[in-house]
Amino acid sequence: MKLVTFEHAGKARLGALVTVGGSEKVFDLRDLDTHLPEEMVEFLAAGSSAIDRVKKALAAASPAAGLDRSSVTLLAPILRPGKIIAIGQNYLEHAHESGAGKAPYPIIFAKFANAIIGPGAPIVIPSVVTQPDYEGELAVVIGRKGHSIPEGEALDYVGGYMALNDVSARDWQNRTSQWVIGKTCDTFCPIGPVLVTADEIPDPQDLRVRTIIGGEVLQDGHTSDMIFSVAHLIADMSRVMTLEPGDVIATGTPPGVGAGRKPPRWLRPGDVVRIEIEKIGVLENPVVAE
Numbered sequence: 445m446k447l448v449t450f451e452h453a454g455k456a457r458l459g460a461l462v463t464v465g466g467s468e469k470v471f472d473l474r475d476l477d478t479h480l481p482e483e484m485v486e487f488l489a490a491g492s493s494a495i496d497r498v499k500k501a502l503a504a505a506s507p508a509a510g511l512d513r514s515s516v517t518l519l520a521p522i523l524r525p526g527k528i529i530a531i532g533q534n535y536l537e538h539a540h541e542s543g544a545g546k547a548p549y550p551i552i553f554a555k556f557a558n559a560i561i562g563p564g565a566p567i568v569i570p571s572v573v574t575q576p577d578y579e580g581e582l583a584v585v586i587g588r589k590g591h592s593i594p595e596g597e598a599l600d601y602v603g604g605y606m607a608l609n610d611v612s613a614r615d616w617q618n619r620t621s622q623w624v625i626g627k628t629c630d631t632f633c634p635i636g637p638v639l640v641t642a643d644e645i646p647d648p649q650d651l652r653v654r655t656i657i658g659g660e661v662l663q664d665g666h667t668s669d670m671i672f673s674v675a676h677l678i679a680d681m682s683r684v685m686t687l688e689p690g691d692v693i694a695t696g697t698p699p700g701v702g703a704g705r706k707p708p709r710w711l712r713p714g715d716v717v718r719i720e721i722e723k724i725g726v727l728e729n730p731v732v733a734e
Contacts, residue, residue: 445460445495445498445499445640445641445643445644446460446461446462446638446639446640446641446725447459447460447461447484447487447521447604447638447639447640447641448460448461448470448518448519448521448636448637448638448639449483449484449518449519449520449521449522449523449562450470450516450517450518450519451516451517451519452472452511452515452516452517456519456523457472457473457474457482458472458473458474458480458481458482458483458484458487459471459472459473459511459516460473460498460502461513461638462502462510464507464510465507467512467513468512468513469507469510469511469512469513470510470511470512470513470516471502471505471509471510471511472511473487473498473501475509476498476501476502476505476509477497477498477501479497480494480497480498480501481494484521484522484523484639484690485522485526485689485690488585488586488587488603488604488689488690489587489588489589489689489690491587491588495641495643517564518562518563518564518636518637518638519562519636520560520561520562520634520635520636521562521585521606521635521636521637521638521639522560522585522635522639522690522692523560524557524560525557525560525690525691525692526688526690526691527554527685527687527688527691527692528554528555528556528557528559528560528633528691528692528694529552529554529681529691529692529693529694530552530553530554530555530610530627530693530694530696531550531551531552531672531677531693531694531695531696532547532551532552532553532623532696533547533551533671533696534550534551534670534671534672534695534696534697535665535669535670535671535696535697535698535699536669536671537665537669537698537699538696538697538698538699538700538701538704539671540699541699541700541701541703541704542703542704546671547671549680550672550676550677550680550681552681553622553623553624553627554624554627554628555610555624555627555628555632555633555694556628558628558630559611559627559628559629559630559631559632559633560633560634560635561631561633561634561635561729562634562635562636562637563634563636563637563727563728563729564728564729564730565631565634565729566631566729566730566731566732567609567611567631567632567634567711567717567729567730567731567732568630568631568732568733568734569711569713569731569732569733569734570613570629570630570734571733571734572616573613573615573616573629574615574710575613575614575615575702575703575708575710576611576612576613576614576710576711576731577611577612577613577614577701577702577703577710577711578609578611578612578655578657578662578663578701578702578711578717579609579610579611579612579655579697579701580607580608580609580653580654580655580663580697580698580719580720580721581607581608581609581610581653581694581695581696581697581719582605582607582608582648582651582653582667582674582694582695582721582724583605583606583607583608583635583692583693583694583695584602584605584648584674584677584678584692584693584695585602585603585604585605585606585639585690585691585692585693586601586602586603586678586687586688586689586690586691586692586693587601587602587603587604587642587689588600588601588603588689589686589687589688589689590678590682590686590687591682591685591686591687592682592683593678593679593682593687594679595675595676595678595679596675598674598675598676598678598679598682599642599648599674599675599678601678601682601687602642602648602674602678603639603641603642603689603690604639604640604641604642605639605640605642605645605648605721605724606635606636606638606639606640606692606724606727607635607636607637607719607720607721607724607725607726607727608633608634608635608692608694608719608727609633609634609635609655609717609719609727609729610627610632610633610694610697611629611631611632611633611634611711612626612627612632612701613625613626613627613629613632614626614702614703614710616629633694634717634719634727634729635692635727636727637725637726637727638724638725640723640724640725644723645723645724648667648673648674649667649668649670649673649674650666650667650668651666651667651721651722651723651724652664652665652666652667652720652721652722653665653666653667653697653698653719653720653721653722654719654720654721655700655717655718655719655720656717656718656720657711657715657716657717657718658715658716662700662701662702662705662709663697663698663699663700663701664698664700665697665698665699665700666698667695669698670695670696671696674693674695677693677695678693681693711731712731713731713732713733714730714731715730715731716728716729716730716731717729717730717731
């Protein structure tokens with residue numbers, strides 16, 4: 445199931461994106477069932493019972509109850525994640541293009557909620573940033589609270605998956621050994637357009653990830669090439685931190701980033717960055733100058 449957060453009549457709402465008769469419709473979940481949560485994190489925390497209620501409600505709903513996708517504005521599926529945990533150099537070829545080798549442990553850094561934007565919203569390049577870069581990634585969204593999660597059970601704690609663009613200011617990122625300042629500029633974490641529930645993606649290590657700008661395919665990778673799998677990442681970090689519903693894990697980017705090209709290919713005003721992830725969909729954002 446494809447879940448969305450959307451704006452309609454001036455209010456953010458929780459919905460399901462469904463193809464009906466060849467066109468996409470957004471169904472307001474609270475209109476379908478008043479017992480359903482109004483917000484994505486609450487919905488994820490409600491677990492499989494909420495998903496079952498939505499499926500039953502959608503099966504009984506009239507197509508006329510759905511809103512045309514073009515009549516609503518899709519927002520970031522999760523507006524204010526409690527944690528945005530990002531993984532660095534999790535594809536070996538990307539590590540190589542970054543001048544590094546295979547890391548013995550996951551490289552973990554943070555992005556903050558100020559960086560979150562949804563599909564179609566502009567990536568705004570600050571005037572002080574000279575090396576803005578793109579990173580198409582699979583994002584994992586936690587659905588159950590957990591600590592010290594066994595790797596064999598880790599995927600049971602996933603609520604869903606999204607596309608994510610880990611936009612990076614390389615000049616600021618590389619000023620010190622700590623990357624965060626270059627990773628969490630305002631608007632530097634586009635996510636969406638949908639959150640695909642975990643039951644739709646039984647194997648997150650079997651997804652193609654592509655980044656396209658101006659018709660040129662700049663990244664074309666596969667999640668099977670991750671050094672550390674989604675299950676390993678969840679198990680590893682949960683040994684020292686509690687993961688909670690709505691937490692977002694950006695699982696790393698495949699090779700082909702702008703910094704690894706000769707000459708470098710930085711984001712430019714007028715670009716539209718398109719992230720495509722198999723079974724999830726397309727996340728597009730224009731690039732503008734501050």
